[in-house]
Amino acid sequence: MNRIEKIKEFLTANPKDNFLRHALALEYIKEGNDADARILFENILTEFPDYIGSYYHLAKLLERNGDNTSAISWYEKGMAAAKAAKDQHAYNELQAAHEDLVY
Numbered sequence: 001m002n003r004i005e006k007i008k009e010f011l012t013a014n015p016k017d018n019f020l021r022h023a024l025a026l027e028y029i030k031e032g033n034d035a036d037a038r039i040l041f042e043n044i045l046t047e048f049p050d051y052i053g054s055y056y057h058l059a060k061l062l063e064r065n066g067d068n069t070s071a072i073s074w075y076e077k078g079m080a081a082a083k084a085a086k087d088q089h090a091y092n093e094l095q096a097a098h099e100d101l102v103y
Contacts, residue, residue: 003027018044018051026057034061045077052082052090056097063101071101 028037041058055078075098082091
């Protein structure tokens with residue numbers, strides 16, 4: 001059983017487990033399946049906007065696919081969420097990626 005199948009198996013028991021959903025999205029990216037990864041990241045962040053780790057990966061995915069406007073928006077949403085959560089490390093990573101893209 002590959003990693004994607006194993007994560008999906010775990011998700012059947014806990015379909016809203018954001019750690020597993022995030023891990024599945026990262027596995028999709030490794031396989032070049034950005035479309036399914038994007039859907040997972042967007043679903044996580046729509047349902048749980050305080051799941052800070054997904055903002056960076058979603059924005060990077062969008063940036064890699066040439067959707068810079070959406071990437072900028074997600075970086076900004078992530079910075080706001082990180083600031084609200086007082087997660088300075090995540091804020092700094094999101095800000096650096098945002099600045100690299102914008103400037």
